[in-house]
Amino acid sequence: MRLLGKSSSRDLGACGWILVSLSFLFALLTFPISMFLCLQIVMEYERAVIFRLGHIQKGGAKGPGIYFIFPCIDNVITVDMRTVSFDIAPQEILTKDSVTVLVDGVVYYRIQNAILSVANVVYAHPATRLLAQTTLRNVLGTKNLAQILSDREEIAHSMQATLDDATDDWGIKVERVEIKDVKLPLQLQRAMAAEAEATREARAKVIAAEGEMNASKALKEAAVVITESPAALQLRYLQTLTTIAAEKNSTIVFPLPMDMLQSLMGMKH
Numbered sequence: 001m002r003l004l005g006k007s008s009s010r011d012l013g014a015c016g017w018i019l020v021s022l023s024f025l026f027a028l029l030t031f032p033i034s035m036f037l038c039l040q041i042v043m044e045y046e047r048a049v050i051f052r053l054g055h056i057q058k059g060g061a062k063g064p065g066i067y068f069i070f071p072c073i074d075n076v077i078t079v080d081m082r083t084v085s086f087d088i089a090p091q092e093i094l095t096k097d098s099v100t101v102l103v104d105g106v107v108y109y110r111i112q113n114a115i116l117s118v119a120n121v122v123y124a125h126p127a128t129r130l131l132a133q134t135t136l137r138n139v140l141g142t143k144n145l146a147q148i149l150s151d152r153e154e155i156a157h158s159m160q161a162t163l164d165d166a167t168d169d170w171g172i173k174v175e176r177v178e179i180k181d182v183k184l185p186l187q188l189q190r191a192m193a194a195e196a197e198a199t200r201e202a203r204a205k206v207i208a209a210e211g212e213m214n215a216s217k218a219l220k221e222a223a224v225v226i227t228e229s230p231a232a233l234q235l236r237y238l239q240t241l242t243t244i245a246a247e248k249n250s251t252i253v254f255p256l257p258m259d260m261l262q263s264l265m266g267m268k269h
Helices: 002-009 013-029 114-119 124-140 145-150 152-166 186-228 230-246 258-268
Strands: 039-042 046-052 065-068 074-080 084-094 100-111 172-183
Touching: 039 046, 046 114, 074 114, 084 124, 084 172, 100 124, 100 145, 100 152, 124 152, 124 172, 145 152, 152 172
Parallel strands: none
Antiparallel strands: 039 065, 046 074, 084 100, 100 172
């Protein structure tokens, strides 16, 4: 940035001032036709970088508004300052745990310094796209598959910081990076699906076993309570008879209490 400032403030020299004077004289002689060549309109979202005899004009980028330029000796490059987005082409990446995945993403950026974007890089937009592709491969190459699938937001922030730092000298601000899709090989998808299904089945069996254990504990406690109270046992018999009768069975087996059977056996003796 300091080098650019020295270059822009350097004197044009005697030959340069002669050319500027001739250009100004030409504009006066051809007025008002020359107004179409000498007036430059810069939109609100644009900035104009003016080179006069190869040197950046003092004051930096111009805009927005109307600016006067000298014909033949001024070269104007208009830079769009709005946010630009582009898709990162799907990249085949080998993860840290030796799994090949296909990953794509999207990058949002804007030019924040028009002079740097013109003077420090030939084509700022294509250069940013190529850098985003290499950054995606470099960042994901240090992650294993589980991290790529679960930590997308962290990976996106890491890519944004890396890209923003690398493009700072180009006058570009990377605002946002997103990982769009991670495509796995078909065989790996089947293996992961089988593993997930096995995990769900094992969890279901554990839950069922825990339910049976809790039910057995409850039955044991109920049996202890019923044993301590004969009236409760008789009530349970009646509830069971009501349940059986509601099912419209043709045969009903009603169990008799053991004490009643013992008293009947005693009467026979």
